Amino acid sequence: MEQHQTYQKDLESIRKLMERSVKFISLSGLSGILAGIYALIGATIAYYLVHYPASPFDYRIYSIQSGEALIQLSVVATVVLVGSLLTGIWMSARKAKGAGVKIWDATSKRLFINLSIPLMTGGIFVLILLSNGHLELVAFSCLVFYGLALINASDNLYEEVRYLGYSEIVLGLISAAMPGYGLLLWAIGFGVLHIIYGSVMYKRYDS
């Protein structure tokens, strides 16, 4: 083999190595698709709990009044969140095992910290909103803090995640201006976008 071909191979291997040492490549696009499906199911249940029989595309001018509905909604949201996280962890562990790499290493630790700080802040903020009855800002807070968390962690993830983060923030801001579309925007942000970006990532990196 000629010298320049060896060097070309060397450069390629260095590029891959640098990427592998920074990025958490075990995240599967499939877990994004599944998380999106869970979110859409959750949003549909929420719609029947509080919105039905009005059309889901109508602008809501009243907010939730009963404490019971609020508790039911919180349970649905928690199930969606925990289900998505467990799916993500399980599928990443599977992908990591298939590739023969460890799932819990320096990169995933850093990813965990970078994701956690904005997410915990947002989670606590949402709990405060719920206890103070500022329900119109819940969808906004979920979307915006999630978007910020993705952007904060995007150095350790594939590039697409950064754009998903931007999209979530835009949707969040729209929902701040139009809180009556909160559930619809939440369903787009956590359901539709996860399915779209998950499919793109699945096609690019998993197959």
Add this chain to the structure above:
Amino acid sequence: MKNPFDSLDKMLEHSARLHIVSVLMANESSDFNSIKELLSLTDGSLATHIKALEREKYIMVTKSFVDRKPNTKYKATERGRSAFKKHLEAMEEVIKQQKK
């Protein structure tokens, strides 16, 4: 015309050392085991290469204790970073010239 082979860095011509510096270029700092796993090197050979790079002042070592266990971190120095960049440029130059 200057021969690009002259610009290649003797220290980094060894692929294991080049790979160690690559990891430290991409990350602020890294520890022994992380580098070992990424590069699939043995303890002995990684230690030897790290010593060589340290002697050349391409990387620096910080030792501290976490939960009373020694925690050694490696970082690329400014000197190591510019050597790495120069070496990669030289490699690219070789590729360009030989392709013609």
